[in-house]
Amino acid sequence: MAARLSDDERAQKLRPLLAGGWALASGRDAIERSFVFDSFTSAFAFMAAVALHAEKMDHHPEWFNVYNRVDVTLSTHDCQGLSARDIALAAHIDRVASKLL
Amino acid sequence: MAARLSDDERAQKLRPLLAGGWALASGRDAIERSFVFDSFTSAFAFMAAVALHAEKMDHHPEWFNVYNRVDVTLSTHDCQGLSARDIALAAHIDRVASKLL
Numbered sequence: 001m002a003a004r005l006s007d008d009e010r011a012q013k014l015r016p017l018l019a020g021g022w023a024l025a026s027g028r029d030a031i032e033r034s035f036v037f038d039s040f041t042s043a044f045a046f047m048a049a050v051a052l053h054a055e056k057m058d059h060h061p062e063w064f065n066v067y068n069r070v071d072v073t074l075s076t077h078d079c080q081g082l083s084a085r086d087i088a089l090a091a092h093i094d095r096v097a098s099k100l101l
Numbered sequence: 102m103a104a105r106l107s108d109d110e111r112a113q114k115l116r117p118l119l120a121g122g123w124a125l126a127s128g129r130d131a132i133e134r135s136f137v138f139d140s141f142t143s144a145f146a147f148m149a150a151v152a153l154h155a156e157k158m159d160h161h162p163e164w165f166n167v168y169n170r171v172d173v174t175l176s177t178h179d180c181q182g183l184s185a186r187d188i189a190l191a192a193h194i195d196r197v198a199s200k201l202l
Contacts, residue, residue, distance in 0.1 A: 040161050044152045051145045060141050066163040 002076045002083035004029070013087045022090060025073060029081030031090060032073045035097050042100050043068045049096045059085040061093070103177045103184035105130070114188045123191060126174060130182030132191060133174045136198050143201050144169045150197045160186040162194070 005014060014031070018024065022031045037043040043065060050072075054060045062073040074090055076083040106115060115132070119125065123132045138144040144166060151173075155161045163174040175191055177184035 040152075040156055044149075044156075048145075048149065051141075055141055055145075060168050062165070062167040064163070064165045067161050 002078045002085050004076075004079045004081045004083060005087070009084070009087075010082075013084070014082065017087065017090050017094075020094065025075075028075065030073050030075035031082065031086065032071065033090075033093075034069060034071045035101065037068045037070070037100060040067050043070050046070060046096055046100050049100075050093055053092050053096075054089065057085070057089065059089055061089065103179045103186050105177075105180045105182040105184060106188070110185070110188075111183075114185070115183065118188065118191050118195075121195065126176075129176065131174050131176035132183065132187060133172065134191075134194075135170060135172045136202065138169045138171070138201060141168050144171050147171060147197055147201050150201075151194055154193050154197075155190065158186070158190065160190055162190065 017031060022033045024030075025032045035043070035046065037046060047063065047065065047070060050061065059076070062075070064071040072093060074086040075081060076085055118132065123134045125131075126133045136144070136147065138147060148164065148166065148171060151162065160177070163176070165172040173194060175187040176182060177186055
């Protein structure tokens with residue numbers, strides 16, 4: 001079972017993500033980020049790369065795509081909030097996006 | 102430029118989709134359908150197949166995915182409403198889904 005991030009973890013691991021482009025979602029313990037690529041092809045390449053990793057780590061994003069934009073929300077179902085798995089997935093997502101943006 | 106569906110086209114081409122599982126969106130001239138697969142892998146396989154086709158026809162869905170569920174909305178940006186391209190894409194989406202559901 002994943003556990004919710006402690007206050008210390010939020011200060012140490014979540015804060016850098018929030019400084020780097022992620023934002024806290026409103027109304028739930030989740031983080032979100034919107035990515036805008038140069039085309040649908042690039043947006044879907046991003047989604048495909050993230051999907052393979054997400055399946056491997058058995059932790060999946062919620063995401064909305066319209067044309068070249070992908071809005072990603074991360075939270076952990078097990079604990080109904082942010083866990084270390086969201087931190088890890090967010091970091092991976094940023095790495096993938098940095099190659100495609 | 103895509104043109105909005107005429108009343109005749111709505112009666113002839115849209116009605117079968119609405120009878121087959123699609124619904125009119127509220128607040129805009131669009132159709133939507135939710136698909137629930139057996140896993141994230143199946144949901145993303147569906148999205149990948151639709152994405153390749155969408156890119157080929159240069160007409161893309163708006164869609165939201167969380168785990169095994171994909172919510173699809175179709176509308177045509179050019180005409181700010183439903184066009185023949187949405188009918189064609191919906192039919193293709195149903196064909197892809199029928200193989201994976």
